Amino acid sequence: MHSKKAISNTAKSCLDRIGAINEKLNAIIYIDKDKVRRSAEEKPSGIPVTIKDNICVKDEPTTCASKILENFKPPYDATVIKKLKDAGFILMGKANMDEFAFGSSCETSCYGPTRNPWDTKRIPGGSSGGSACAVASGEVPMALGSDTGGSIRQPAALSGIVGMKPTYGRVSRYGLIAFASSLDQIGPLAGNVRDAAVLLNAISGYDELDSTSRDVACPDFTKSLENDVRKIKIGVPREYFPEKGLDGEVKGAILESKDILQDLGVELIDIGLPHTEYALSCYYIIAPAEASSNLARFDGDQYGLRKDAKNMIDMHLKTRTAGFGDEAKRRILLGTYSLSSGYYEAYYLKAMKVRTKIKNDFLEAFKKCDVILTPTTPAPAFKIGEKINDPLGMYLSDIFTIPANLAGIPGISIPCGFTKKGLPIGLQLLGKPFDEETLFRVAYAFEQNTEFHKRKPNI
Amino acid sequence: MKNYEVVIGLEAHVHLLTESKAFCGCSTKFGLEPNSSTCPVCLGLPGSLPVLNEKAFLYAIKTALALRCTIQDLIKFDRKNYYYPDLPKNYQISQYDMPLAYDGAIEIESQESKKKIRVKRVHLEEDAGKLMHEAEKGVSYVDFNRAGIPLLEIVSEPDIRSPEDASAYLVNLKAILKYLKVSDCNMEEGSLRCDANISVRPEGAKSLGVKTELKNMNSFKAVRDALSYEAERQIDLLTSGEKIQQETRLWDEAKGLTIAMRSKEDTQDYRYFPEPDLVPFTVDKNKIDQMMRSLPELPQAKKKRFISDYSISDYDASVLTREADISDFFEATIKTYNNPKEIANWLLGDIASLLNARKVSIAKTRLKPGHLAEMLELIHSEEISGKIAKEILPEVFEKGLSPKEIVRQKGLKQIKDTGELISIIELVLKENEKSANDYKAGKKNALMFLVGQIMKKTKGKANPKIVNDILKNMLGGK
Amino acid sequence: MPDTNPIDKKTVEHVARLARINLSAQEIGLYKKQLADILEYINKLNKVDVKNTLPTSHPMGKIKNVFRKDSAKKSLPVEDVLRNAPNKKDSLFVVPKIIG
Known part of the structure; x- marks a missing residue:
């Protein structure tokens, strides 16, 4: 385990590592090295952490990897950033991402794609691809990401690290530039389960600036890191092991993981989550609809890009047309369409009702088990450019992570194997609302009894 | 010639008298330096989130109860999406299908008889910023101090039948709001604003005519004048066989007429949906009962x-x-x-x-x-x-x-002492011998003059009744 | 939910206008196809019976709302408010005129 001392030495070595490999990977898109050195001197025991570029850091560029927010420097800190600063962490710049977190590959960034450290021809996953890559490549020990439909867990799986989406309401969203407000949640990405718990400890808690943050007790998550999972009931949902659409090697690794856990003393239970097949449809109505409204504010009036024109409408049109990338436009159009008059009931209202069904599936399942085990992704990392012209195919790579966002429950992805080509595979564990502790406990026991997290990419 | 009936519905917007804005802690004070009462929330900066001001909510409920409305079981907010530079997020946090309260009434006196104007809905929303235009330079200036001030929208049913009744409705609404101390209703500072829907129909007709929406009426008088003008305009159009265009018209106070607003290029489609940044909640029934009982x-x-x-x-x-x-x-x-x-x-x-x-x-x-x-x-x-x-x-x-x-x-106390008054009166009679004689000769008016002189001498303190009595006595006139 | 593809050229143009995005003729064609594909996939939801289901607009459902006490806090300094402004004058944001 990391002692605080051990990590502190890394602030400067992180800078060296970033200097050596970041150009190749494009994980970190902004860093003020002098500022890092200064704060490393002020806080000799500070843990270095990189921040996804959709989380506001006062007076530092925060752009969501979008041209429309070029040069935008927020005049305030997100609540999580305030907490990290207060807790003595050292902020290591901003991490690349899919533009506005729209994507599963980190290819839609206006700064160009981030590369997977295990195979630089491949994507690191997304949208928190920069955060995942920075951790996996050893640039930083941990990073903050955000997860709307799998954006922490999916890149963690594809990059071979740990990533957790906490329960909706566990971490304040104040200062997280919203993609889909009812789904977004900030969470940790780290090289091991303990570091993820340390980072979640630092950022979680009720925030009076966020009406959707919950006023519940925040345990010390490192206390749940016990190498003992006896009597924990783990549900295995059949819907997550389909005949078609699940890579054989991934499936093999997950089934093996299940056996490992059984050997450690957990009780395995077959469960059903019958509305799983509707989750993706439901998500692709709700998320773009909320996004279309959340992104309406980017119009060139107050901040960010402005393309001059002689009147307001033309200025807005020119600015938004020039400022948003293709995927952002696609989702804005989709969301605008499904909210527009005549379609609201058919799409948005219907999706909210199906969302209830999906949530109820989980609540039912959790009457029988403590944790649900699934693959994090249907396949390992694909090649850069492979799916960029196939939006639907891209969306399908989040098929196993999306349901947790719709239900608001916590989920963690941990390394559980490698393909023959040496690409990481992730195991997803889903928990009851506000029971991140059991997830950490199972993840920690699995990690302690396997070697996957020790393997590092050769970069 | 046919007689026409005027049909009016009013939409009042009222600033609630809170110290801070609806969803953030910025001050609601009027007249501050532009943009000095703003923060990430009311500027709609990316990442910011709204948190509801409890007092704004309680004031809204209080008003709704005073207007005899039913309070909604579940309170939720919605986003109203449209682009405008005074709207920082390009959506307004408002309430759509489930207004905070509905089905109330305001009583007015219409030509000696009492009349009930139904209140269709009351809902809470945030105000927008202020735009100032400079036409020559082709630019507008934006001040967001007003953005986010809690705004209560009170919508009447089309129950109003004359501009005078519209004015009476507003007078009574304003009185109620001021009694509740929830708004200062200052029309000049924009803390009470009013739009109107107006149509006309032949007397006795069942269905409603085509309506126009009137805006920019900044006083009760303006509401009355604009509605009178618009009713007449519509009736003139109909009697000359023309049609009424459904449109928004602005009241031009200086010219005393309404002008069609240049129609926005876009059809309005507000794409309402539930505001995901605010959690729906229920209000405790006991609390409502208690508020009802404690209404003034x-x-x-x-x-x-x-x-x-x-x-x-x-x-x-x-x-x-x-x-x-x-x-x-x-x-x-x-x-x-x-x-x-x-x-x-x-x-x-x-x-x-x-x-x-x-x-x-x-x-x-x-x-x-x-x-x-x-x-x-x-x-x-x-x-x-x-x-x-x-x-x-x-x-x-x-x-x-x-x-x-x-x-x-x-020393303004009245002089009632007869002795003191007699000596003053003697002095005055001496100085005005002619008038005294006039009176004695039968010119009754002379008495008034003499009383006036006495009052002048006593700086108005002499008791006029006693002075009168003494004077008449002394002059011996009957 | 409509069974047939409801997306035509006019719809894409209308939606793009509502969203304040200009599309080239080529883009209209592309988005028409892509949105149609996505919507066709989304139409799966037609199969779910939601007659007696209440909508979930918020993952944690009905909870006690967080209220803020009504007290005025310090606002941002005006320099900070205007620092990111593409165009400003005195303490005001400057935007192009509304119509014209």
Whole structure:
């Protein structure tokens, strides 16, 4: 385990590592090295952490990897950033991402794609691809990401690290530039389960600036890191092991993981989550609809890009047309369409009702088990450019992570194997609302009894 | 020629009198440096989130209860999406399919008879910023100080049948809001705004005519004038066989007419959906009952009570109860000087003039009910005349001194001592021998002149009745 | 939910206008196809019976709302408010005129 001392030495070595490999990977898109050195001197025991570029850091560029927010420097800190600063962490710049977190590959960034450290021809996953890559490549020990439909867990799986989406309401969203407000949640990405718990400890808690943050007790998550999972009931949902659409090697690794856990003393239970097949449809109505409204504010009036024109409408049109990338436009159009008059009931209202069904599936399942085990992704990392012209195919790579966002429950992805080509595979564990502790406990026991997290990419 | 009936519905927007904005802690003060009362939330900066101001919500519920509305079981907010530079997020946090309250009513008096105007809905939303245009330069300036101020929208059913009734509805709405102390309803500062929907139809017709929406009416008078103009315009169009265009029209106060707003290029499609940043919640029924019970007596009820308890005229009671400050002052004065009619006369006469001239409300002056009671007592006991009272009132008003004290300091007490008066009268008669003789010769008017001279000599302090008696006696005229 | 593809050229243009995005003729064609594909996939939801289901607009459902006490806090300094402004004058944001 990391002692605080051990990590502190890394602030400067992180800078060296970033200097050596970041150009190749494009994980970190902004860093003020002098500022890092200064704060490393002020806080000799500070843990270095990189921040996804959709989380506001006062007076530092925060752009969501979008041209429309070029040069935008927020005049305030997100609540999580305030907490990290207060807790003595050292902020290591901003991490690349899919533009506005729209994507599963980190290819839609206006700064160009981030590369997977295990195979630089491949994507690191997304949208928190920069955060995942920075951790996996050893640039930083941990990073903050955000997860709307799998954006922490999916890149963690594809990059071979740990990533957790906490329960909706566990971490304040104040200062997280919203993609889909009812789904977004900030969470940790780290090289091991303990570091993820340390980072979640630092950022979680009720925030009076966020009406959707919950006023519940925040345990010390490192206390749940016990190498003992006896009597924990783990549900295995059949819907997550389909005949078609699940890579054989991934499936093999997950089934093996299940056996490992059984050997450690957990009780395995077959469960059903019958509305799983509707989750993706439901998500692709709700998320773009909320996004279309959340992104309406980017119009060139107050901040960010402005393309001059002689009147307001033309200025807005020119600015938004020039400022948003293709995927952002696609989702804005989709969301605008499904909210527009005549379609609201058919799409948005219907999706909210199906969302209830999906949530109820989980609540039912959790009457029988403590944790649900699934693959994090249907396949390992694909090649850069492979799916960029196939939006639907891209969306399908989040098929196993999306349901947790719709239900608001916590989920963690941990390394559980490698393909023959040496690409990481992730195991997803889903928990009851506000029971991140059991997830950490199972993840920690699995990690302690396997070697996957020790393997590092050769970069 | 056909007779037409006018059909009007009003949409009032009221700033709630909170210290901070609806969803953030910025001050709601009027007249601050542009953009100095803004923060990430009311500027709609990326990442910021709204948190509902409890007082704004309670004020909204209080108003809804006073308007006899039903309160919604589940309170939720929605986003109304449209692009405009005064709207920082390009959506407004508002309420759509489930307004906070619905089905209320406001009573008005329409040509001597009482009429109930139904209130369709009451909902809470945030105000937008302020735009100032500079046409020559082709630019607009934006100040977001107003953005996020809690705004209560009160929508009537189309139950109003004349511009006068529309005005009466607003007067009563304003009185209620001021009684509840939830808004200062200052139309000049924009804390009470009003839009109207108006259509006309042949008398007796069942279906509604094509309506226009009127905006930019900045006073009660403007509402009345704009509606009168628009009703006439619509009737003229129909009688000359033309059609009415459904559109938004702006009232041009200077020209005294309504002008069609240049239609926005876009069809309106607000794409309402539930605001995901605010969690729906229920209101405790007990709390609502308790709020209902603790509502103050409202203008209508108070007016009725004033007429029956104090035997004052319908008109006096209406005016006295329009402002809670005045009706409170009235009743407080009665407690120590039990002559409601006299108190009403002073409040509606001299005191009202002083208030109007200074544009203040009575509660903000140094005049207290005790002062008025004391002054009336002085008149009643003939210590001072009504004329002296009128003279000292401004001083009481300005300085907050007791009338007795002023009378004492200035020696304004009436002279009632016959001996003293006789010597003054003798002096005056000596100086005005001609008038005295005139009177004796039968010119009755001369007496008035002499009394005037005596009052002048005594600076108005002589008791006019005694002076009259003595004078007549001395001059021996019958 | 409509069974047939409801997306035509006019719809894409209308939606793009509502969203304040200009599309080239080529883009209209592309988005028409892509949105149609996505919507066709989304139409799966037609199969779910939601007659007696209440909508979930918020993952944690009905909870006690967080209220803020009504007290005025410090606002941002005006320099900070305007620092990111593409165009400003004195303490005001400057935007192009509304119509013209």
